[in-house]
Amino acid sequence: xxxxxxTNAAGRDTTVRYEATKTPPSPAQGRGGQPARFRRYLAxxxxxxxxxxxxxxxxxxAQALVDGDPEVDMESIGRAIEQTQVVFLASGGEVMxxxxxxxxxLFAASGEERERRSxxxxxxxxxxxxxxRWTNRRMKRxxxxxxxxxxxALQIHHVDGLxxxxxxxxxxxxxxxxxxxxxxxxxxxxxxxxxxxxATPYRAFLEGRVDGDRFQLLLHLSNMELKRPEPKSK
Amino acid sequence: xxxPIVLAHGGQTSSFDxxxxxxxxxxxxxxxxxxxxxxxxxxxxxxxxxxxxxxxxGMSAQGYFDGEGEWIPAKELVGIDASGKEVAFVPSTLGExxxxxxxxxxxxxxxxxxxxVYALDAIEVGDDLAAALGGGEVFSFPxxxxxxxxxxxxxxxxxxxxxxxxxxxVAEPEWSALExxxxxxxxxxxxxxDIDFEMM
Numbered sequence: 001x002x003x004x005x006x007t008n009a010a011g012r013d014t015t016v017r018y019e020a021t022k023t024p025p026s027p028a029q030g031r032g033g034q035p036a037r038f039r040r041y042l043a044x045x046x047x048x049x050x051x052x053x054x055x056x057x058x059x060x061x062a063q064a065l066v067d068g069d070p071e072v073d074m075e076s077i078g079r080a081i082e083q084t085q086v087v088f089l090a091s092g093g094e095v096m097x098x099x100x101x102x103x104x105x106l107f108a109a110s111g112e113e114r115e116r117r118s119x120x121x122x123x124x125x126x127x128x129x130x131x132x133r134w135t136n137r138r139m140k141r142x143x144x145x146x147x148x149x150x151x152x153a154l155q156i157h158h159v160d161g162l163x164x165x166x167x168x169x170x171x172x173x174x175x176x177x178x179x180x181x182x183x184x185x186x187x188x189x190x191x192x193x194x195x196x197x198x199a200t201p202y203r204a205f206l207e208g209r210v211d212g213d214r215f216q217l218l219l220h221l222s223n224m225e226l227k228r229p230e231p232k233s234k
Numbered sequence: 235x236x237x238p239i240v241l242a243h244g245g246q247t248s249s250f251d252x253x254x255x256x257x258x259x260x261x262x263x264x265x266x267x268x269x270x271x272x273x274x275x276x277x278x279x280x281x282x283x284x285x286x287x288x289x290x291x292g293m294s295a296q297g298y299f300d301g302e303g304e305w306i307p308a309k310e311l312v313g314i315d316a317s318g319k320e321v322a323f324v325p326s327t328l329g330e331x332x333x334x335x336x337x338x339x340x341x342x343x344x345x346x347x348x349x350x351v352y353a354l355d356a357i358e359v360g361d362d363l364a365a366a367l368g369g370g371e372v373f374s375f376p377x378x379x380x381x382x383x384x385x386x387x388x389x390x391x392x393x394x395x396x397x398x399x400x401x402x403x404v405a406e407p408e409w410s411a412l413e414x415x416x417x418x419x420x421x422x423x424x425x426x427x428d429i430d431f432e433m434m
Contacts, residue, residue, distance in 0.1 A: 001416050017416040023347055023403035027313035027321040027383045029298055031306050035314060036298035042287070043295035050292075081294055084280035090270035093277075095288070100268035100276050109262045119266055141340035142370055146393045149400065151348045155407050157416035164412045207344060214409040220344060227395040228353050229259035 001157060005131035007189075008170050009181075013131040016163050018154045018219065040081040045073045110232060124196045125185030132204070132219075133189025137182040144180050144205055148222040151202075156217040171208030171215035180205040180220070193221070237329030238357055239399065241375055241390070246360030247331055252352040252399060313383025324385045327378045334363070334390070336373035343372050343389045347402045354390075354397040367392035377401050 001017035028035040046052055048071035057064040065071055088096045104119040126132060144150070158164040174181065183204050185191040192201035202221035209216040238249045257263070268276045280289040298306045313321035359367075366373070367390070377388035377399070388401045 021345070021347070021405035021407050023405045025316070027315055029311045029383075030314040030318075031300060031310050031312065033314065033318045033320070034301060035318075036300060036306050036311065038296065039299050040294050040296045042289075042293060044293050046288075046290065046293070048293075049290065081280075081282060081289065083283040084289065085283065087279050087281045087288065088268055088270070088276040089279055090276055091272055091274035096270060096276060100270060102266045102268055104264055104266050106264045107258070107262050109259055114262065141344065142372075145340045145343045145372065146370060146391055149348055149351055150344060150346075153344070153347070153405065153407070155410075157410055158412075159416050161412065164410070167410070207341075209341065209407075211409060214411050216407045216409060218344070218407060224257045224260065224351075226351070226391075226393060226398055226400075227260065229255060 003128040004126060004156070005128060006156065006183075007131050007133045008166065009134055009173065011134070012166075013133075014163055014166055015128055016159055016167060017157045019157070021153045021155050021218070042076055042079040042081060044071060045076050047071075048073065048077075109229060122194055122198050122201070124194050124199070125191055126193050126195050130185060132183050132185060132193065134206075135182045135184060135189050138177070138179040139182070139205075141178055141180055141207065144220075147226055148203070148205075149224040149226050150205070150220040150222050151224075152221050154219040154221070156206075156219060167217050168210070168213075168215045170206070171217045172210045174206065174208030175210045175215075180207045183219070192223075236379075237326075239327075239352075239354065239377075239388075240329060240331045241334045241363070241373075242331040243334035243360060243373070244362045246362060248359045248363050249357040250354035250359075250397065250399075251357060252354050255351045255353050255398075321383045323381060323383060324378050325381045327376055327385070332375040332377075334373045334375050336390075337366060337371035338374055338389075340372060342374065342404075343391070343400065345404050345407065346387065346389060346400060347405050348400050349386070349402040350400075352399045352401065353395075354399055356397060359397075367397060 001019045003015055004018050005013050005015050007013040029038070030036045053061045053064070053071060056070065088100050090096050102119050104117050105113055106115040106117070108114045156167060158167050183189060183206050185193050193204050194201050200223055202223050205220045205222070207218045207220055209218075236252070238251050240247060240249045268278065270276045277290075279291070280294075281287070282289065298311055300306055313323075315321055363373075370392075373390040375388050375390065376385050378385045386401050387404050388399045390397065390399055392398070
Protein backbone atom coordinates (compact mmCIF):
# COMPACT_ATOMS: atom_id res chain seq x y z
CA UNK A 1 0.00 0.00 0.00
CA UNK A 2 1.18 3.49 -0.79
CA UNK A 3 1.56 6.29 1.70
CA UNK A 4 -0.50 9.46 1.49
CA UNK A 5 -0.89 12.54 3.67
CA UNK A 6 -4.48 13.41 4.39
CA THR A 7 -5.93 16.39 6.23
CA ASN A 8 -9.17 16.42 8.19
CA ALA A 9 -11.85 19.10 8.51
CA ALA A 10 -9.68 21.01 11.00
CA GLY A 11 -6.74 21.05 8.58
CA ARG A 12 -4.63 18.65 10.69
CA ASP A 13 -2.82 16.10 8.57
CA THR A 14 -1.27 12.71 9.05
CA THR A 15 0.25 9.99 6.90
CA VAL A 16 -1.87 6.93 6.14
CA ARG A 17 -2.00 4.34 3.36
CA TYR A 18 -4.26 3.62 0.43
CA GLU A 19 -5.04 0.87 -2.03
CA ALA A 20 -7.51 0.43 -4.87
CA THR A 21 -10.77 -1.30 -4.04
CA LYS A 22 -10.94 -4.67 -5.71
CA THR A 23 -13.62 -6.33 -7.79
CA PRO A 24 -14.12 -10.12 -8.05
CA PRO A 25 -11.67 -11.64 -10.58
CA SER A 26 -12.98 -12.23 -14.09
CA PRO A 27 -13.18 -15.86 -15.21
CA ALA A 28 -10.16 -17.02 -17.23
CA GLN A 29 -10.55 -18.19 -20.82
CA GLY A 30 -9.80 -21.84 -21.43
CA ARG A 31 -10.74 -25.17 -22.95
CA GLY A 32 -11.27 -28.58 -21.38
CA GLY A 33 -10.89 -27.25 -17.86
CA GLN A 34 -7.43 -25.85 -18.60
CA PRO A 35 -6.75 -22.12 -18.76
CA ALA A 36 -5.56 -20.88 -22.13
CA ARG A 37 -2.53 -18.70 -22.60
CA PHE A 38 -3.05 -15.37 -24.33
CA ARG A 39 -0.22 -14.73 -26.73
CA ARG A 40 0.82 -12.31 -29.40
CA TYR A 41 2.25 -13.92 -32.52
CA LEU A 42 3.68 -12.99 -35.89
CA ALA A 43 0.85 -12.91 -38.44
CA UNK A 44 2.74 -11.50 -41.42
CA UNK A 45 6.25 -10.54 -42.46
CA UNK A 46 6.98 -7.29 -44.27
CA UNK A 47 6.75 -9.17 -47.59
CA UNK A 48 3.20 -10.16 -46.66
CA UNK A 49 1.89 -6.63 -46.05
CA UNK A 50 -0.31 -4.85 -48.58
CA UNK A 51 2.32 -2.49 -49.99
CA UNK A 52 4.82 -5.27 -50.63
CA UNK A 53 2.22 -7.56 -52.18
CA UNK A 54 0.84 -4.77 -54.37
CA UNK A 55 4.38 -3.95 -55.50
CA UNK A 56 5.13 -7.55 -56.38
CA UNK A 57 1.80 -8.65 -57.86
CA UNK A 58 -0.10 -5.46 -58.72
CA UNK A 59 -3.09 -3.96 -56.89
CA UNK A 60 -5.36 -6.91 -57.68
CA UNK A 61 -3.26 -9.61 -56.09
CA ALA A 62 -6.12 -11.77 -54.76
CA GLN A 63 -5.53 -14.52 -57.32
CA ALA A 64 -1.80 -14.49 -56.55
CA LEU A 65 -2.64 -15.18 -52.89
CA VAL A 66 -4.84 -18.12 -53.92
CA ASP A 67 -2.30 -19.52 -56.35
CA GLY A 68 0.92 -19.26 -54.43
CA ASP A 69 0.41 -18.06 -50.83
CA PRO A 70 3.07 -15.36 -51.26
CA GLU A 71 1.90 -13.72 -48.02
CA VAL A 72 2.77 -16.76 -45.93
CA ASP A 73 6.35 -17.19 -44.74
CA MET A 74 6.26 -20.72 -43.32
CA GLU A 75 9.48 -20.16 -41.38
CA SER A 76 8.19 -17.14 -39.47
CA ILE A 77 4.39 -16.99 -39.29
CA GLY A 78 3.02 -18.07 -35.93
CA ARG A 79 6.22 -17.31 -34.08
CA ALA A 80 5.42 -16.12 -30.53
CA ILE A 81 6.19 -12.48 -29.79
CA GLU A 82 7.22 -12.00 -26.21
CA GLN A 83 8.97 -8.86 -25.00
CA THR A 84 9.36 -5.97 -27.41
CA GLN A 85 10.85 -2.51 -27.34
CA VAL A 86 9.33 0.66 -28.76
CA VAL A 87 11.04 2.06 -31.83
CA PHE A 88 10.09 5.15 -33.82
CA LEU A 89 10.28 5.39 -37.58
CA ALA A 90 10.69 8.75 -39.28
CA SER A 91 8.27 9.72 -42.03
CA GLY A 92 10.56 8.11 -44.62
CA GLY A 93 10.43 4.79 -42.77
CA GLU A 94 13.98 4.87 -41.37
CA VAL A 95 14.61 3.88 -37.75
CA MET A 96 15.22 6.85 -35.45
CA UNK A 97 18.22 6.49 -33.15
CA UNK A 98 17.36 9.48 -30.94
CA UNK A 99 14.21 10.12 -28.93
CA UNK A 100 11.67 12.05 -31.00
CA UNK A 101 10.46 15.54 -30.15
CA UNK A 102 6.92 15.57 -28.83
CA UNK A 103 4.12 17.94 -29.67
CA UNK A 104 0.91 18.05 -27.68
CA UNK A 105 -2.21 18.40 -29.80
CA LEU A 106 -5.47 19.52 -28.22
CA PHE A 107 -8.73 18.42 -29.83
CA ALA A 108 -12.10 20.02 -29.11
CA ALA A 109 -15.07 17.85 -28.14
CA SER A 110 -16.15 18.06 -31.79
CA GLY A 111 -12.91 16.32 -32.76
CA GLU A 112 -11.39 19.42 -34.41
CA GLU A 113 -7.78 20.24 -33.67
CA ARG A 114 -7.68 23.33 -31.46
CA GLU A 115 -4.07 23.91 -30.52
CA ARG A 116 -0.54 22.55 -30.80
CA ARG A 117 1.96 23.22 -28.05
CA SER A 118 5.07 21.88 -26.39
CA UNK A 119 4.10 19.33 -23.78
CA UNK A 120 4.74 20.22 -20.16
CA UNK A 121 5.08 17.59 -17.47
CA UNK A 122 2.37 17.64 -14.81
CA UNK A 123 3.94 16.62 -11.55
CA UNK A 124 2.25 14.41 -8.97
CA UNK A 125 0.66 16.21 -6.03
CA UNK A 126 -0.21 13.11 -3.99
CA UNK A 127 2.13 11.28 -1.65
CA UNK A 128 3.89 11.39 1.64
CA UNK A 129 4.99 15.03 1.19
CA UNK A 130 1.99 16.79 -0.31
CA UNK A 131 -1.22 16.46 1.69
CA UNK A 132 -4.65 15.91 0.21
CA ARG A 133 -6.64 18.80 1.64
CA TRP A 134 -10.31 19.19 2.46
CA THR A 135 -12.26 21.91 0.74
CA ASN A 136 -15.40 23.60 2.05
CA ARG A 137 -17.55 21.77 -0.48
CA ARG A 138 -19.63 19.01 1.05
CA MET A 139 -22.39 17.36 -0.94
CA LYS A 140 -24.98 14.67 -0.23
CA ARG A 141 -23.96 11.25 -1.49
CA UNK A 142 -27.12 11.02 -3.59
CA UNK A 143 -26.23 14.32 -5.32
CA UNK A 144 -22.63 13.34 -6.03
CA UNK A 145 -23.58 10.10 -7.79
CA UNK A 146 -26.03 12.00 -10.01
CA UNK A 147 -23.55 14.73 -10.97
CA UNK A 148 -20.23 12.93 -11.47
CA UNK A 149 -18.93 9.68 -12.97
CA UNK A 150 -16.87 8.19 -10.14
CA UNK A 151 -14.64 5.83 -12.06
CA UNK A 152 -12.74 4.21 -9.26
CA ALA A 153 -12.20 4.31 -5.53
CA LEU A 154 -9.20 4.12 -3.26
CA GLN A 155 -9.59 2.84 0.26
CA ILE A 156 -7.75 4.72 3.02
CA HIS A 157 -6.25 2.58 5.80
CA HIS A 158 -4.81 3.45 9.20
CA VAL A 159 -1.22 2.59 10.12
CA ASP A 160 -1.48 2.65 13.94
CA GLY A 161 -3.90 3.33 16.77
CA LEU A 162 -3.75 7.10 16.46
CA UNK A 163 -4.47 7.11 12.75
CA UNK A 164 -7.29 4.60 13.36
CA UNK A 165 -9.02 7.17 15.57
CA UNK A 166 -8.23 9.96 13.11
CA UNK A 167 -9.73 8.13 10.12
CA UNK A 168 -12.64 6.72 12.13
CA UNK A 169 -13.60 10.26 13.17
CA UNK A 170 -13.55 11.45 9.55
CA UNK A 171 -15.60 8.46 8.39
CA UNK A 172 -18.11 8.94 11.21
CA UNK A 173 -18.53 12.66 10.47
CA UNK A 174 -19.21 12.01 6.79
CA UNK A 175 -21.34 8.91 7.41
CA UNK A 176 -23.63 10.63 9.90
CA UNK A 177 -24.16 13.65 7.66
CA UNK A 178 -24.61 11.38 4.58
CA UNK A 179 -22.17 13.69 2.81
CA UNK A 180 -19.01 13.51 0.75
CA UNK A 181 -16.34 16.18 0.86
CA UNK A 182 -14.43 17.43 -2.17
CA UNK A 183 -10.70 17.14 -1.53
CA UNK A 184 -7.81 18.31 -3.65
CA UNK A 185 -4.10 18.90 -3.95
CA UNK A 186 -1.92 21.99 -3.85
CA UNK A 187 -1.63 24.63 -1.13
CA UNK A 188 -5.35 25.34 -0.98
CA UNK A 189 -6.65 21.93 -1.98
CA UNK A 190 -8.16 23.29 -5.17
CA UNK A 191 -6.11 21.30 -7.67
CA UNK A 192 -7.23 17.94 -9.02
CA UNK A 193 -5.22 15.00 -7.72
CA UNK A 194 -2.37 13.75 -9.92
CA UNK A 195 -1.06 10.43 -8.62
CA UNK A 196 2.12 10.36 -10.66
CA UNK A 197 3.84 12.49 -13.25
CA UNK A 198 1.59 13.16 -16.28
CA ALA A 199 -1.18 10.93 -14.92
CA THR A 200 -4.84 11.81 -15.45
CA PRO A 201 -5.93 14.56 -13.04
CA TYR A 202 -8.91 13.51 -10.93
CA ARG A 203 -11.39 15.38 -8.83
CA ALA A 204 -11.76 13.42 -5.59
CA PHE A 205 -14.49 13.00 -3.01
CA LEU A 206 -13.98 11.47 0.41
CA GLU A 207 -16.77 9.20 1.64
CA GLY A 208 -17.07 7.56 5.06
CA ARG A 209 -19.00 4.57 6.38
CA VAL A 210 -19.10 3.38 9.96
CA ASP A 211 -20.25 0.12 11.51
CA GLY A 212 -19.64 0.30 15.25
CA ASP A 213 -15.88 0.33 15.78
CA ARG A 214 -15.17 -0.42 12.13
CA PHE A 215 -14.99 2.09 9.31
CA GLN A 216 -14.54 2.46 5.58
CA LEU A 217 -12.98 5.64 4.26
CA LEU A 218 -13.06 5.83 0.48
CA LEU A 219 -11.54 8.34 -1.91
CA HIS A 220 -13.72 8.37 -5.05
CA LEU A 221 -12.06 9.66 -8.23
CA SER A 222 -13.80 11.39 -11.11
CA ASN A 223 -12.61 12.99 -14.34
CA MET A 224 -16.04 13.50 -15.87
CA GLU A 225 -19.40 15.01 -15.08
CA LEU A 226 -22.49 12.94 -15.75
CA LYS A 227 -23.93 14.79 -18.72
CA ARG A 228 -24.58 14.40 -22.41
CA PRO A 229 -22.15 15.62 -25.05
CA GLU A 230 -23.16 18.71 -27.00
CA PRO A 231 -24.90 17.68 -30.22
CA LYS A 232 -22.52 17.87 -33.16
CA SER A 233 -23.17 20.87 -35.41
CA LYS A 234 -23.77 19.95 -39.02
CA UNK B 235 -28.23 -0.42 -34.01
CA UNK B 236 -28.07 -2.41 -30.78
CA UNK B 237 -31.23 -3.78 -29.24
CA PRO B 238 -32.68 -1.57 -26.49
CA ILE B 239 -32.25 -1.90 -22.76
CA VAL B 240 -35.55 -3.28 -21.43
CA LEU B 241 -36.33 -3.07 -17.72
CA ALA B 242 -39.16 -4.49 -15.64
CA HIS B 243 -40.22 -2.63 -12.53
CA GLY B 244 -43.44 -2.72 -10.50
CA GLY B 245 -45.35 -4.60 -13.18
CA GLN B 246 -44.39 -2.07 -15.87
CA THR B 247 -41.86 -2.40 -18.64
CA SER B 248 -39.60 0.44 -19.69
CA SER B 249 -37.21 0.47 -22.63
CA PHE B 250 -34.37 2.74 -23.68
CA ASP B 251 -32.10 3.20 -26.66
CA UNK B 252 -28.57 3.91 -25.49
CA UNK B 253 -25.31 5.43 -26.67
CA UNK B 254 -21.91 5.36 -25.05
CA UNK B 255 -20.46 8.59 -23.65
CA UNK B 256 -16.75 9.21 -23.37
CA UNK B 257 -14.82 11.97 -21.67
CA UNK B 258 -13.43 13.11 -25.03
CA UNK B 259 -16.96 13.74 -26.34
CA UNK B 260 -17.59 16.20 -23.51
CA UNK B 261 -14.26 17.90 -22.90
CA UNK B 262 -12.17 17.03 -25.94
CA UNK B 263 -8.83 15.29 -25.58
CA UNK B 264 -5.12 15.80 -25.89
CA UNK B 265 -2.61 13.63 -27.62
CA UNK B 266 1.17 13.66 -27.67
CA UNK B 267 2.58 13.06 -31.14
CA UNK B 268 6.25 12.14 -31.70
CA UNK B 269 7.95 14.12 -34.47
CA UNK B 270 10.87 13.09 -36.63
CA UNK B 271 13.83 15.29 -37.67
CA UNK B 272 11.77 16.65 -40.59
CA UNK B 273 8.97 17.78 -38.25
CA UNK B 274 6.60 15.12 -39.57
CA UNK B 275 4.86 12.62 -37.29
CA UNK B 276 6.78 9.40 -36.62
CA UNK B 277 5.36 5.92 -36.59
CA UNK B 278 5.60 3.89 -33.41
CA UNK B 279 6.52 0.25 -34.03
CA UNK B 280 7.84 -2.64 -31.94
CA UNK B 281 11.23 -4.27 -32.11
CA UNK B 282 11.51 -7.85 -30.82
CA UNK B 283 13.69 -8.02 -27.76
CA UNK B 284 16.61 -9.73 -29.48
CA UNK B 285 16.44 -7.05 -32.20
CA UNK B 286 15.80 -9.37 -35.14
CA UNK B 287 12.38 -8.20 -36.24
CA UNK B 288 10.66 -4.85 -36.62
CA UNK B 289 6.91 -5.25 -36.15
CA UNK B 290 4.95 -2.80 -38.25
CA UNK B 291 1.21 -2.34 -38.14
CA GLY B 292 -0.53 -5.47 -39.43
CA MET B 293 2.35 -7.85 -38.73
CA SER B 294 1.15 -9.22 -35.39
CA ALA B 295 -2.02 -10.81 -34.11
CA GLN B 296 -3.05 -12.28 -30.79
CA GLY B 297 -5.03 -15.25 -29.63
CA TYR B 298 -5.45 -17.99 -27.06
CA PHE B 299 -3.24 -21.12 -27.08
CA ASP B 300 -3.38 -24.34 -25.05
CA GLY B 301 -0.54 -25.88 -23.05
CA GLU B 302 0.77 -27.62 -26.18
CA GLY B 303 0.99 -24.33 -28.05
CA GLU B 304 -2.03 -25.09 -30.23
CA TRP B 305 -4.20 -22.12 -31.19
CA ILE B 306 -7.75 -22.30 -29.76
CA PRO B 307 -10.55 -20.93 -31.97
CA ALA B 308 -12.69 -18.33 -30.18
CA LYS B 309 -15.82 -20.52 -30.47
CA GLU B 310 -14.13 -23.25 -28.40
CA LEU B 311 -13.12 -20.94 -25.54
CA VAL B 312 -15.15 -21.05 -22.34
CA GLY B 313 -14.89 -19.19 -19.06
CA ILE B 314 -13.29 -21.12 -16.20
CA ASP B 315 -12.99 -20.16 -12.56
CA ALA B 316 -9.94 -20.42 -10.30
CA SER B 317 -10.68 -24.11 -9.60
CA GLY B 318 -10.81 -24.94 -13.32
CA LYS B 319 -14.59 -25.32 -13.31
CA GLU B 320 -16.49 -24.12 -16.35
CA VAL B 321 -18.48 -20.93 -15.78
CA ALA B 322 -22.03 -20.65 -17.15
CA PHE B 323 -22.45 -18.63 -20.33
CA VAL B 324 -24.25 -15.32 -19.76
CA PRO B 325 -26.27 -14.24 -22.80
CA SER B 326 -26.66 -10.62 -23.83
CA THR B 327 -29.24 -8.77 -21.76
CA LEU B 328 -30.18 -6.40 -24.59
CA GLY B 329 -33.73 -6.66 -25.85
CA GLU B 330 -34.70 -8.92 -22.93
CA UNK B 331 -36.55 -7.50 -19.92
CA UNK B 332 -34.24 -7.34 -16.92
CA UNK B 333 -35.52 -7.06 -13.34
CA UNK B 334 -34.83 -3.66 -11.85
CA UNK B 335 -33.62 -3.68 -8.25
CA UNK B 336 -34.22 -0.63 -6.09
CA UNK B 337 -34.49 2.07 -5.03
CA UNK B 338 -30.99 1.56 -3.66
CA UNK B 339 -28.85 3.70 -1.36
CA UNK B 340 -26.20 5.82 -3.13
CA UNK B 341 -23.43 3.73 -1.50
CA UNK B 342 -24.29 0.84 -3.82
CA UNK B 343 -23.50 2.97 -6.86
CA UNK B 344 -20.39 4.34 -5.14
CA UNK B 345 -19.01 0.78 -5.01
CA UNK B 346 -19.24 0.44 -8.79
CA UNK B 347 -15.99 0.56 -10.74
CA UNK B 348 -17.39 2.29 -13.78
CA UNK B 349 -16.23 0.91 -17.10
CA UNK B 350 -18.84 2.42 -19.42
CA VAL B 351 -21.32 5.27 -19.27
CA TYR B 352 -24.40 5.28 -21.50
CA ALA B 353 -26.87 8.08 -22.19
CA LEU B 354 -30.36 6.58 -22.39
CA ASP B 355 -33.13 7.76 -24.68
CA ALA B 356 -36.51 6.61 -23.46
CA ILE B 357 -38.66 4.64 -25.85
CA GLU B 358 -41.21 4.10 -23.10
CA VAL B 359 -40.89 4.63 -19.35
CA GLY B 360 -43.32 3.41 -16.69
CA ASP B 361 -44.89 6.23 -14.65
CA ASP B 362 -43.58 4.87 -11.34
CA LEU B 363 -40.05 4.53 -12.65
CA ALA B 364 -40.07 7.99 -14.22
CA ALA B 365 -41.25 9.49 -10.94
CA ALA B 366 -38.63 7.60 -8.93
CA LEU B 367 -35.78 8.61 -11.25
CA GLY B 368 -37.00 12.19 -11.23
CA GLY B 369 -36.86 12.07 -7.45
CA GLY B 370 -33.21 11.05 -7.53
CA GLU B 371 -33.62 7.34 -6.83
CA VAL B 372 -30.97 4.83 -7.92
CA PHE B 373 -31.75 1.42 -9.47
CA SER B 374 -29.65 -1.50 -10.58
CA PHE B 375 -29.98 -4.22 -13.22
CA PRO B 376 -27.86 -6.96 -14.82
CA UNK B 377 -26.15 -5.84 -18.03
CA UNK B 378 -24.25 -7.77 -20.65
CA UNK B 379 -23.70 -6.07 -23.99
CA UNK B 380 -22.80 -9.30 -25.73
CA UNK B 381 -22.91 -12.87 -24.50
CA UNK B 382 -19.83 -13.97 -22.56
CA UNK B 383 -18.90 -15.52 -19.25
CA UNK B 384 -19.24 -12.54 -16.94
CA UNK B 385 -22.26 -10.29 -16.52
CA UNK B 386 -21.76 -6.70 -15.48
CA UNK B 387 -23.89 -4.58 -13.23
CA UNK B 388 -25.58 -1.41 -14.42
CA UNK B 389 -27.01 1.43 -12.36
CA UNK B 390 -29.86 3.52 -13.67
CA UNK B 391 -30.08 7.16 -12.60
CA UNK B 392 -31.52 10.40 -13.84
CA UNK B 393 -30.52 14.05 -13.61
CA UNK B 394 -31.27 17.32 -15.41
CA UNK B 395 -29.51 15.99 -18.51
CA UNK B 396 -31.68 12.87 -18.79
CA UNK B 397 -31.33 9.20 -17.95
CA UNK B 398 -28.00 7.38 -17.69
CA UNK B 399 -26.72 3.86 -17.13
CA UNK B 400 -23.33 3.36 -15.48
CA UNK B 401 -21.90 -0.08 -16.12
CA UNK B 402 -19.06 -1.97 -14.45
CA UNK B 403 -18.13 -4.39 -11.72
CA VAL B 404 -19.06 -3.86 -8.09
CA ALA B 405 -16.17 -3.68 -5.63
CA GLU B 406 -16.42 -4.78 -2.03
CA PRO B 407 -14.44 -2.47 0.26
CA GLU B 408 -13.10 -4.05 3.43
CA TRP B 409 -13.97 -2.81 6.87
CA SER B 410 -11.02 -1.29 8.72
CA ALA B 411 -10.66 -2.49 12.30
CA LEU B 412 -8.23 -1.26 14.96
CA GLU B 413 -6.32 -4.54 15.14
CA UNK B 414 -5.74 -4.74 11.37
CA UNK B 415 -2.91 -2.35 10.50
CA UNK B 416 -2.09 -1.49 6.89
CA UNK B 417 1.17 -3.20 5.88
CA UNK B 418 4.15 -0.96 5.16
CA UNK B 419 5.12 -0.23 1.60
CA UNK B 420 7.70 -2.98 1.04
CA UNK B 421 7.25 -3.18 -2.69
CA UNK B 422 6.04 -0.06 -4.45
CA UNK B 423 6.72 -1.64 -7.86
CA UNK B 424 4.28 -4.46 -7.18
CA UNK B 425 1.46 -1.98 -6.67
CA UNK B 426 1.96 -0.36 -10.06
CA UNK B 427 -0.46 -2.70 -11.81
CA ASP B 428 -3.24 -2.19 -9.29
CA ILE B 429 -4.19 1.27 -10.42
CA ASP B 430 -3.90 2.52 -13.90
CA PHE B 431 -3.64 6.28 -13.88
CA GLU B 432 -2.08 6.55 -17.32
CA MET B 433 -3.11 9.40 -19.58
CA MET B 434 -6.32 8.63 -21.41
